[in-house]
Amino acid sequence: MNATSRARSRLGLVGGMMLAAAIVAAAVLALSGCAPQAAAGRAAEASAGTGPADELRLGYFANVTHAPALVGLEEGLFADALGDTKLTTQVFNAGPAAIEALSAGAIDATYIGPNPSINTFIQSAGQSAHIVAGAAIGGAALVVRDGIDSPADLEGTTLATPQLGNTQDVALRSWLASEGFATDTTGGGDVHITPTENAQTLTLFQQGGLDGAWLPEPWVSRLLADGGRGAHVLVDEADLWHVGAFPTTVLLVRAEFLAEHPETVRALLEGHVASVAWLDDHADEAPAAINAALEAETGKPLANEVISRALEHVTFSVDPHAETFETLVANGLEAGTQKDGSIDGLFDLRLLNELLEEDGTEPVSAGGLGEE
Template sequence: MTRRAALGLIAAAALPGLLGGCASAGNAAETPGPAAALRLGYFDNVTHAPALVGLDQGLIADALGNTILQTQVLGAGPAAVEALSAGAIDAAYLGPNPAVNSFVQSAGQSLRIVAGAAGGGAALVVRAGITDPSDLAGATIATPQLGNTQDVALRSWLATEGFETSTTGGGDVDIVPTENAQTLALFQNGAIDGAWLPEPWVSRLVLEADATVLVDEASLWPDGTFPTTVLVVRSDYLAAHPDTVRGLVAGHAASVDWLTRHPDEAARVINRKLTADTGKPLPDAVLARALTTVTFTTDPYAAAFPVLLLDAVDAGTAKPGTLDGLFDLTPLNAVLAEAGGAPVSAAGLGTE
């Protein structure tokens, strides 16, 4: 049994004792009623395809009605949390670990997860000559940012393999948080030995830099199911503008539905949005490979979050705390019910 599988059983058994009282989400600074604007952050990653498709197809803007949609491309989860905390954006697609860290650090005041977006699509890729975990002794491995979801996953996995790491560098394996595009260049130049990344960067290193997959993160989770991207909203924005957030969630759900119903068109639409944002499309082979590893879903896989918190605490990137109130899936389940869909569970970590 993998460490995460074991932790999942422990977390499920300990859940009632782990959780405390429900946190308040209100802030009098917001004006009640529909919002004039919603500022949404996302990444140009395949794991953020619901954002890419929702923006390209106008699904999110249409669902928001008269609320003006403003968008911002971000680089990694901790950067998105900083923008949320500073009030620079109102909602964001981001990885689960930065969401958890923000929630715990703010004593439940900062944000709410209102939907899942993607699962899967993350792996450790390495250079030629590394074929076994023992070969990583003394290696240098990149992650997108300290404390982001892939960074925590790498540190947690290395610990199960008997390696010590440090959040300040060094250790048995040196982990260097690095922007994804730079990681590709560093790997091609032989400056790093591998990287734990989300898609499409896994596929880019495999197809453009001859990397091989040493660990598919799906192998570490029961049934291969784990959250990679969620949709979060600032707590005060949610409290002041619940109808606007419901519109955002409706547009997001429509994007996930579009991806499910149009698999043959997904690559073209995703690439069109990536080109609009970055000026350069992904190679067809890279995008095709990446899409085979990612599942798009509105389910945030809430039961995994106590495991993610334990991993982050053990890795030294988060503090212990309660996750009670992390999820508000009420708007999502209302949208799903209207469409005749089944409700999504908050696993006892919030409202649904």
Template structure:
């Protein structure tokens, strides 16, 4: 007969219970350790990640036009360089917006003064990833000037006109206006009215030689054709803006300041420093005595464009330009629509185009520039 001794199987059972408890405890310890290690790793990574630092260099683009006077003055007077502090300022000049956009997207420049339509086009093509509009620079200052024998839109059929560059702001404005007059134009230069995108300086020469019938130009080029080449104004663009979109009759954006989005994300302090210099330059343009302003602008044009302006051309040009940090965001749906009609851009949602937060920080309390629902302000 087999005897069963009390407690004979108890030891193995207790041993298994202890082993199970140890195993559970080990799992818990491993889990806790993993959580702690993960937390420590995240904290270490956060500590290791450097805070955004000012850029070593800011590469800035602008044009040798009076509508870019904020850049001309900011560079010439050292205003931009002083506000950038230890960041080196490098500059490059362009004839028109599409070329500047190409340089910006290629990384050749980090920010640029430019017309609104190329900025819109870049934003649309990149699905909102390429650029941000961070400020306005100038409003007004663009006209369609023509030969004296042309007195109305009806006289333009079969004529040849110029614009600074295909897809540029004046190019789009010209094509949109011609469409409103019942004319068809094509980006290849064909149509009821031929449009030849041409360098501004070359436009002046071609007009003087009788090879162009007119051009839609920013200042000072419109004034140069009028005062030195005998052209007359057929359309002053300010007359096409009633103020319902900008809030100010006759005002439309001619020049804005944009930045590469990657650069802005990596160097927000540099962007804010640029905006401080920009706002100071605009303020200087609006307060400097006329004679001093003319001298500084002409000296800057001599350096950037190779020639100073006759006094009469400079005076006439400045009369039509408003220097402002407001990009007039409410006008951009129409600018987009005009670009679509001109065949130079595609219909798209442009919400997110503006980032005016740094600008509003710079200009301070009592002023607020609106993004009109198209970005952050």
């Protein structure tokens, strides 16, 4: 049994029921206006650290853009670094669902897109979580059907994103606004956006129920290979950023857990750094390792041409590219998917930079938005 399967089996039915109950409880607190205050209270109670945690609960997605998580599990890199700390995992489809679990205390850390990380930080007035490392850059695009060859052809079409407020959802809404299209969060406007689970998006596109989708890898490559209908890339998100560098995945840790168990977070980061290095050093082996992890999660591996194309469009790095986050905030506000607020303090890169310094590697910057 590989590391991914072992981690998933530990959760079991009971873990899933606890997660569901915790998320419902968090939603009730949020509606009553108590969630930020509760998070603040927990953070205030956290001392300088209470030693290694008995258990670390880690979230991630079954996406190529989450390959550091997939490889870290598949190759046992997290288990080696965590030692006696038990590792359990939970797989999510998109960022907002992972944030619900993190806010409810059902998980302690998660690989996630930047926009949900921004949202939870702002909504909790800086008390909920901190980005402790980057994970992936690039690997997102708008794929459309035949007959859509320019932005002007999108009027009246229906496009999908993984979930309302997730990183690709914000990117699509912001780009459409820059092209003069109005959208809203209920699917109205000049272009209709319908947040849809990734696998369902592929099916709906094949059946003609969608005109396109803004997705992360490997779903971009899957639509191109399996979607039919003349599927092609209309917008590669890399073309919208300076030198094509935009963060797709970061590693986010619950603030209370970071305060109480810095040793465990450091160990998680050791596994994460090792995983990113493994991906860099084993380019020939990476597709098979990633595919093995994806097969364990989804029941089916990716076709060789799909995973090869996907990896051509993604770069793995521990640098979160903090310099892009003010732009991401502006995009979220323009998209109408987040509240206005400060992201000062969003990053805590101290433990990561300690590890990088020990390895003789240049530290990464928090861009004036936190500790480094």
